[in-house]
Amino acid sequence: MSTPDAAPASASVAGVQTLPARRDGLAGFDVQFASGVRTRCVTGAGALGHLPALAAEVGLTGTSGFLCDARLVFVQRALVESLGKQLGGTLARPVREDRKSLAEVEAMAEVLSARGLSRDGFVVALGGGVLTDLAGLAAALYQRGVPWIAAPTTLLSQVDAGLGGKTGANLRAGKNLVGAFHQPRLVVCDPAVLATLSLRERFSGLAEIVKCALLDPARDADGEPFLDRCERTLDRAASGDAATLAPLIAAALRLKAEIVATDEREGESGSATPRPARLRAFLNLGHTVGHALESATGYTRFTHGEAVALGLRGALLLSQKRGLLDADETARAVALVSRIAIDAPRGLTGEERAAALGALARDKKVRDGAVRFVLLAGLGAPQLQAVSADEAAYALDAALTLSPRNGSTFTP
Ligand SMILES: NC(=O)c1ccc[n+]([C@@H]2O[C@H](COP(=O)([O-])OP(=O)(O)OC[C@H]3O[C@@H](n4cnc5c(N)ncnc54)[C@H](O)[C@@H]3O)[C@@H](O)[C@H]2O)c1
Ligand SMILES: [Zn+2]
Secondary structure, three states, X not given: OOOOOOOOOOOOXXXXXXXXXXXXOOEEEEEEOOOOOEEEEEEOOOHHHHHHHHHHHOOOOOOEEEEEEHHHXXXXXXXXXXXXXXXXXXXXXXXXXXXXXXXXXXXXXXXXXXXXXXXXXXXXXXXXXXXXXXXXXXXXXXXXXXXEEEEEOOHXXXXXXXXXXXXXXXXXXXXXXXXXXXXXXXXXXXXHHXXXXXXXXXXXXXXXXXXXXXXXXXXXXXXOEHHHHHHHHHHHHHOOOHHHHHHHHHHHHHHHHHHHHHOOOOOOOOOOOOOOXXXXXXXXXXXXXXXXXXXHOOOOOOOHHHHHHHHHHHHHHHHHHOOOOOHHHHXXXXXXXXXXXXXXXXXXXXXXXXXXXXXXXXXXOOEOOEEEEEEEOOOOOEEEEEEOHHHHHHHHHHHHOOOOOOOOOOOO
């Protein structure tokens, strides 16, 4: 396989290119951003065992700072020990969402410095989205930026947080309020590590996969349309079976890659740039209500994926109410979304509902006083549409209403 240039200086055509068949049996593609930056994505069971070789393929051969979620030292001992030996030692970090702070980014930068990392070195981030967001930000800031590798170990981070270059930390006022765009040079997704994840965490990631399948149902997922494969294999995927998870992860990651390749900074690249056909904002399907639910319940009741699954329900039923999505498509999509187990009570107190409505009104996608939702004008046809406060409330209530497994009707 050819070795790509490490950091092309000039702007080039954005897109995603499949890698030729590999001797190690792993699948992969390169994401080329218009800015000239390139990210290689490699997926497959056992991929993490090849991480040092994969790093070398993208030109990363200097000193490495191997930042690792401390929990993995216990639950993935053999993997962490083996990588630690090859990467000059393990820098285990006790990360948690409620400590996803700049203080931790500073602590990471200090350990990278103590490790002797210089500008020709690179950071390896092994862990869930909390670890990869923080380590990516540390890599963006350390010596004004060193390359980094995302090795996401939760299903959510494999299909979402690992790719796209958003790094960040929380402030007291809210999540991810400080951060930087810093694209990883390499993303390695190994479904084998997901076996030690809890069922709840796997369902959380599956919500993002289902979201992707609704955005692009006909996408090829190892010889089968993505949505069909999701419907057929969701339960086995939830059990953690790596072979079942692999094609779902690959399809979701590839969809995200194609979207971010043409919208590197979420539509912020300047008015002269033509609007990309598939806005990065489409990846927020289900997230407007999802974020409101997370915020109204203090980020402690629902996992992110549970909130997204509920938010998808709200977006689907609002799409139907608006006459965008017909009854059959709504029923099909709601039935799939309803298979994402929600391991938390859905009922909101009056205070929580008011907080969720307040969060919807403040959503960052609010423009000219109207909340903008990603709705579906058919499966695979996302649209960004302004909705009224009443419609946002409808979506919130629809999200939380339990319905028969295949039911798509909702009466507020
Ligand atoms: N940068 C982005 O584009 C982006 C996108 C989505 C989410 N995020 C961020 O990602 C974070 C959520 O990520 P997450 O859901 O991965 O949470 P997380 O990193 O907290 O991981 C969830 C739990 O799983 C544990 N864990 C990780 N890998 C494991 C494994 N293989 N086996 C057993 N346990 C394991 C972690 O220690 C943690 O307890 C949020 O902070 C969110 O803001 C970022
Ligand atoms: Zn999400």
